[in-house]
Amino acid sequence: MKKLINDPNAVVRESLEGMAIAHADLINVHYQPHFIYRADAPISGKVALISGGGSGHEPLHGGFVGLGMLDAACPGEVFTSPTPDQMLEAAKAVHGGAGVLNIVKNYSGDVMNFEMAAELANAEGIPTLNILIDDDVAVKDSLYTQGRRGVGTTVLAEKICGAAAEQGYSLQALADLCRKVNLNGRSMGMALTSCTVPAKGSPTFELGDREIEMGIGIHGEPGRQRLTLQSADDIAQRLAESILEDPPYTRTLREWNLDAGDWIEQELTNPPLRAGDSVLAFVNSMGGTPLSELYIIYRQLAKICQQHQIQIVRQLIGPYITSLEMQGCSITLLKLDEEMLKLWDAPVKTPAWRWGI
Amino acid sequence: MKKLINDPNAVVRESLEGMAIAHADLINVHYQPHFIYRADAPISGKVALISGGGSGHEPLHGGFVGLGMLDAACPGEVFTSPTPDQMLEAAKAVHGGAGVLNIVKNYSGDVMNFEMAAELANAEGIPTLNILIDDDVAVKDSLYTQGRRGVGTTVLAEKICGAAAEQGYSLQALADLCRKVNLNGRSMGMALTSCTVPAKGSPTFELGDREIEMGIGIHGEPGRQRLTLQSADDIAQRLAESILEDPPYTRTLREWNLDAGDWIEQELTNPPLRAGDSVLAFVNSMGGTPLSELYIIYRQLAKICQQHQIQIVRQLIGPYITSLEMQGCSITLLKLDEEMLKLWDAPVKTPAWRWGI
Amino acid sequence: MITKGQIIQGLQAVAEAIAENKDYLTELDAAIGDADHGINLDRGFQKVLEQLPTVADRDIGSLFKHVSMTLISSVGGASGPLYGTMFLRASIATAGKEELNAEAMGAILVAFVEAIVLRGKAQLGDKTLLDVLIPTQQAYQSAIAQGSDFPTAWQTALEAAKTGRDSTIPLVAKKGRASYLGDRACGHLDPGAVSAYLILKTLFDPNL
Amino acid sequence: MITKGQIIQGLQAVAEAIAENKDYLTELDAAIGDADHGINLDRGFQKVLEQLPTVADRDIGSLFKHVSMTLISSVGGASGPLYGTMFLRASIATAGKEELNAEAMGAILVAFVEAIVLRGKAQLGDKTLLDVLIPTQQAYQSAIAQGSDFPTAWQTALEAAKTGRDSTIPLVAKKGRASYLGDRACGHLDPGAVSAYLILKTLFDPNL
Ligand SMILES: Nc1ncnc2c1ncn2[C@@H]1O[C@H](COP(=O)(O)OP(=O)(O)O)[C@@H](O)[C@H]1O
Numbered sequence A, B: 001m002k003k004l005i006n007d008p009n010a011v012v013r014e015s016l017e018g019m020a021i022a023h024a025d026l027i028n029v030h031y032q033p034h035f036i037y038r039a040d041a042p043i044s045g046k047v048a049l050i051s052g053g054g055s056g057h058e059p060l061h062g063g064f065v066g067l068g069m070l071d072a073a074c075p076g077e078v079f080t081s082p083t084p085d086q087m088l089e090a091a092k093a094v095h096g097g098a099g100v101l102n103i104v105k106n107y108s109g110d111v112m113n114f115e116m117a118a119e120l121a122n123a124e125g126i127p128t129l130n131i132l133i134d135d136d137v138a139v140k141d142s143l144y145t146q147g148r149r150g151v152g153t154t155v156l157a158e159k160i161c162g163a164a165a166e167q168g169y170s171l172q173a174l175a176d177l178c179r180k181v182n183l184n185g186r187s188m189g190m191a192l193t194s195c196t197v198p199a200k201g202s203p204t205f206e207l208g209d210r211e212i213e214m215g216i217g218i219h220g221e222p223g224r225q226r227l228t229l230q231s232a233d234d235i236a237q238r239l240a241e242s243i244l245e246d247p248p249y250t251r252t253l254r255e256w257n258l259d260a261g262d263w264i265e266q267e268l269t270n271p272p273l274r275a276g277d278s279v280l281a282f283v284n285s286m287g288g289t290p291l292s293e294l295y296i297i298y299r300q301l302a303k304i305c306q307q308h309q310i311q312i313v314r315q316l317i318g319p320y321i322t323s324l325e326m327q328g329c330s331i332t333l334l335k336l337d338e339e340m341l342k343l344w345d346a347p348v349k350t351p352a353w354r355w356g357i
Numbered sequence C, D: 001m002i003t004k005g006q007i008i009q010g011l012q013a014v015a016e017a018i019a020e021n022k023d024y025l026t027e028l029d030a031a032i033g034d035a036d037h038g039i040n041l042d043r044g045f046q047k048v049l050e051q052l053p054t055v056a057d058r059d060i061g062s063l064f065k066h067v068s069m070t071l072i073s074s075v076g077g078a079s080g081p082l083y084g085t086m087f088l089r090a091s092i093a094t095a096g097k098e099e100l101n102a103e104a105m106g107a108i109l110v111a112f113v114e115a116i117v118l119r120g121k122a123q124l125g126d127k128t129l130l131d132v133l134i135p136t137q138q139a140y141q142s143a144i145a146q147g148s149d150f151p152t153a154w155q156t157a158l159e160a161a162k163t164g165r166d167s168t169i170p171l172v173a174k175k176g177r178a179s180y181l182g183d184r185a186c187g188h189l190d191p192g193a194v195s196a197y198l199i200l201k202t203l204f205d206p207n208l
């Protein structure tokens, strides 16, 4: 294993220390439990937006803490969900009196830890809701699996909901918006190479010189299918068509109900993409794939969207939700309405993302 | 070779096509000869800032075309300097009547091609100056080598001079500023892995499982020295101390003289860094190294700067000047004065870099 | 009868066993998950080991509560809330106890199963640690019902646990990360099932 | 005497020879440079080959001018301006000529050397293509001065070119990318020297 690290078990901590020194104007870092929070938190009267998950996906989530995005991010060990005490302490640090929304990627570990955290926070009098992101079309059914994983749409939800929180959305309105973003976002990813978890020291899986994994998540895990290497155009086409041709997706999700003080189950359905829709197209690097290759993918994606009469009105291209140094990419298409579009364009100022200010 | 590409020989072209579609609001792309230029060019009365070099360093230079940075970028083949006709045509497209400044990285190919381009442009009545960036302290002498290579300081010079051009600097003033940035910037880089030029199809060099290259450039070439793998802290220390302890560096550089209509040679010296100096600290990924590792490097860099009583007043951390998918990093320290600091903070809006607007 | 002292020794032995099997559990997770199960559990049980002296004078319920809190706040991933909730529920079942008789042991096994159903929404056959816990609980219960003494019943239960562990090999996973692999998960042991068997066997060893 | 027809055949042969040696030249550049020398030259000489029919009726000076412009605008890197300038200077030395006699050949070799000194600021021993060009020019000049006929002088010159090429092996590079390697460049042929020998040998073949 060759990495720019010191102790494989201190990677998360030392990386946080680096962030804290580099971005002292924007963020603070709390250690044990670990969380990153806005330097100006708590902001009185604003709903606090929190997210988190395993480390190794940088800049997600810590790089997105700041004005117009997250109030706090809770990093677990590499590819390991954070623990409930992190989310609870983060909530206490950033709660400005208007409640807390947790954006949670749908992985069993994340869901369980964030559910425990929400139970604890609500019990301590901090009104807390969790919204799940489950946008990965590689997972076809929800009955015989953990349900779709949360991937690229998470980034977009953090940006859009972050802007809404900044503009004064109530807790319930913010949760509704976040759910809407999730129901309109779809992603699909692939890997050219595996990646190496520092504490393990060797690649998670082995791929031959002419093999690729289609339908991967973001934890260096193998995908749904192993294929022989294809051209960028063919890969873009496979990814894009999995998304464009994805039928309505129905599943049952748990959300906390503030009145009932308990979890309720809701059946929710993603509407399919249709000709005439306006989308945000997001081409993401898994970490080790250079920007130039993402543009080759984007080029083909734009063609395919045009063929399907899907209009790309905004784009995001780069490494935003990664799996360490893995080579590969994912595509996310988020169907936009006026509300989401306006919030997307709103100013943001975080360590990894800044515009309009 | 596993890459997200179609034809290894069409990588540059197809990547440009993707950029053109993605960023039609900011840039246009001209093909044959290839150059990327601001959608609102030429801007009357503004000095046009042009840069270029081999491809494979993305986002440099094409990702930096736009308000507050470059007017045009000329991409060569992967790791191959562009040809003079590219720079000449780009100059014609963006010249707003106030002259053209070319920012040139000091590689023999880049220097020769940009010198030919400047001769041609001046002959066609476009007042054109070239400023060289030669900031790589890995190269010790200039007498027995091509002189120091142009690396990380290039990014900073493009940002700072781009802001100055936007604010109305004259051609000569802009050239003077760019020379000042170069004389105050120092860089040093290292590689954990090699990278693969698409047209070649196999890695440029082979590194053992516990070997690293110190003192590399940005073209996937081997470095000055091969060492056994070290901790991030030791690597950061080696890189930082090469910069901090670099003595005054004197060499002769050629610049075009508008009055003489010919090249003149100038002896120039980089002042060393001293206790009390304020710097911009730039930790750059060579492409395949994840952000989390850059922060571990930054953490140690900040400590070392503090020990040397060097104050970091601005930072830049991420993949800005890369070597395809190479893993590794470089450190650049740029000594800032008030002028550079103000220009650094000015608004920028390009495909890869945006703030303040 | 298992005494509090045996439980403390059992917890130490679990921490050792997990440390010894850290790489093995992680490799199992690499095959159908994300290569961290051994690392996760080791982080948690080392913390447990470290803090054991500070709680050694408490009753078994308090001990389990402490183990639960330590696991919940240090393991993370799926296994943190799962093992954490298992010990939390077991701590309620053993509140105030200084030793475990056959009945208390039965209550612990029921608590373990309930914890995973509640927290993980898993069922038998989903290729999770539940495929160890349910057969263990059932075998134990029927052995006791048939009049076995505690050591014999526990021996029977552990055999069922081992069979349960191995039963995960051919299964398609329906919960956790392995569920994303579909058929590709078949032919592999579930890492959680392996750690569950290891923990049961090591923690409640009447011969300690 | 080399006729215009032979030069055209020579240019075709150069394009073929570079194509054949593309990977070899690139591998040489991988060792002490950036792994593109063969790719660069091949891109340029394929362009030259493609456009040859459109300029086949011109004089040698115009032919060389065209080759120069094509190389300059399609090769890039260091070799683009270097070979481009070599042919540009050679085109001035051969303006209007339909064939090359011994004297014209001498002028071309001088032009080649001057081009590299001017454009590349290189000297003999810097481990560049100049280490081929200078010995070639000198050997040719003294052979002619000593009364050799053109084919014999050219044969002598080519032997010097080959020796010049191989002389780059032990050298530390002082120009180009290889100069950054310091001692590590020793023991490797300079890719530019190899391509220069190949081009000289192939382009001016009196036996064509
Ligand atoms: N929803 C669930 N219900 C029951 N067990 C689960 C569930 N999800 C995961 N598991 C168990 O957790 C184990 C994986 O744990 P671990 O690797 O530590 O967590 P993660 O999957 O978050 O990386 C699986 O082998 C499985 O036995």
Ligand SMILES: Nc1ncnc2c1ncn2[C@@H]1O[C@H](COP(=O)(O)OP(=O)(O)O)[C@@H](O)[C@H]1O
Binding pocket: B079, B080, B081, B108, B109, B110, D029, D033, D034, D036, D037, D038, D040, D041, D076, D077, D078, D079, D080, D082, D116, D119, D120, D121, D122, D127, D128, D129, D130, D175, D176, D177, D190, D191, D192, D193
């Ligand atoms: N300044 C120079 N003067 C003379 N020859 C040079 C100079 N710089 C480079 N060369 C020659 O160019 C060759 C490399 O060409 P090439 O690989 O095509 O360009 P690049 O180095 O830009 O990748 C070297 O082997 C050397 O012979």
Ligand SMILES: [Mg+2]
Binding pocket: A054, A079, A080, A081, A109, C034, C036, C077, C078
């Ligand atoms: Mg995990």
Ligand SMILES: [Mg+2]
Binding pocket: B054, B079, B080, B081, B109, D034, D036, D077, D078
């Ligand atoms: Mg090159």
Ligand SMILES: [Mg+2]
Binding pocket: C029, C033, C034, C035, C036, C037, C077
């Ligand atoms: Mg795991």
Ligand SMILES: [Mg+2]
Binding pocket: D029, D033, D034, D035, D036, D037, D077
């Ligand atoms: Mg080269």
